[in-house]
Amino acid sequence: EVQLVESGGVVVQPGGSLRLSCAASGFTFDDYAMHWVRQAPGKGLEWVSVISWDGGRTYYADSVKGRFTISRDNRKNSLYLQVNSLRAEDTALYYCAKDMGGIVVVATAIDYWGQGTLVTVSS
Amino acid sequence: EIVLTQSPGTLSLSPGERATLSCRASQSVSNSYLAWYQHKPGQAPRLLIYGASSRATGIPDRFSGSGSGTDFTLTVSRLEPEDFTVYYCQQYGSSPYTFGQGTKLEIK
Numbered sequence: 001e002v003q004l005v006e007s008g009g010v011v012v013q014p015g016g017s018l019r020l021s022c023a024a025s026g027f028t029f030d031d032y033a034m035h036w037v038r039q040a041p042g043k044g045l046e047w048v049s050v051i052s053w054d055g056g057r058t059y060y061a062d063s064v065k066g067r068f069t070i071s072r073d074n075r076k077n078s079l080y081l082q083v084n085s086l087r088a089e090d091t092a093l094y095y096c097a098k099d100m101g102g103i104v105v106v107a108t109a110i111d112y113w114g115q116g117t118l119v120t121v122s123s
Numbered sequence: 124e125i126v127l128t129q130s131p132g133t134l135s136l137s138p139g140e141r142a143t144l145s146c147r148a149s150q151s152v153s154n155s156y157l158a159w160y161q162h163k164p165g166q167a168p169r170l171l172i173y174g175a176s177s178r179a180t181g182i183p184d185r186f187s188g189s190g191s192g193t194d195f196t197l198t199v200s201r202l203e204p205e206d207f208t209v210y211y212c213q214q215y216g217s218s219p220y221t222f223g224q225g226t227k228l229e230i231k
Binding site: 044046047050059060061062095106107109110111113114115116 | 124168215
């Protein structure tokens with residue numbers, strides 16, 4: 001059974017930083033690209049970032065480019081999101097998600113999602 | 124960036140009726156790389172359709188997807204009570220891999 005468990009969400013002041021983590025199990029982690037998707041309170045889903053199976057390719061939403069960094073450790077079956085220069089509009093539930101494609105393409109549809117970790121940016 | 128516009132914002136129907144949800148892209152989605160997700164409150168989103176028309180594993184055949192280029196449709200042929208929730212489309216043809224704003228399907 002595929003499981004994705006996020007952690008690291010906290011209340012942080014504007015301008016602050018934190019690192020989100022996602023522990024993956026139940027599938028061959030290094031065969032798949034991985035995503036972060038977020039949902040602000042009362043809003044829709046917003047795609048944030050994707051990383052290829054080997055970490056060699058990364059892509060970001062314009063709203064986070066230059067502030068967020070996605071990474072992975074295939075030895076630890078873990079995905080990370082380093083978030084810097086946080087703003088109030090970054091307040092959201094952050095989902096870790098598994099791409100359904102294999103190593104051929106960077107990103108396809110998302111077939112598994114975690115339950116999310118909540119980041120609140122407030123002074 | 125490809126902007127996806129979903130319509131209607133809210134759709135009011137009764138169980139047993141047919142639902143048609145639209146997703147229009149600001150430019151052509153390459154290879155029909157368009158997915159549909161169902162999202163219930165407090166739960167993780169669920170993949171319904173990928174590649175515009177392929178059902179994901181375990182998805183009932185009352186859900187179907189169609190379309191190409193800039194116009195895509197999710198159809199639910201006979202609504203069940205558990206289908207009343209929010210639906211999103213997402214394009215993965217070019218980065219950033221944007222979502223639509225969602226359509227809420229509510230009981231009439």
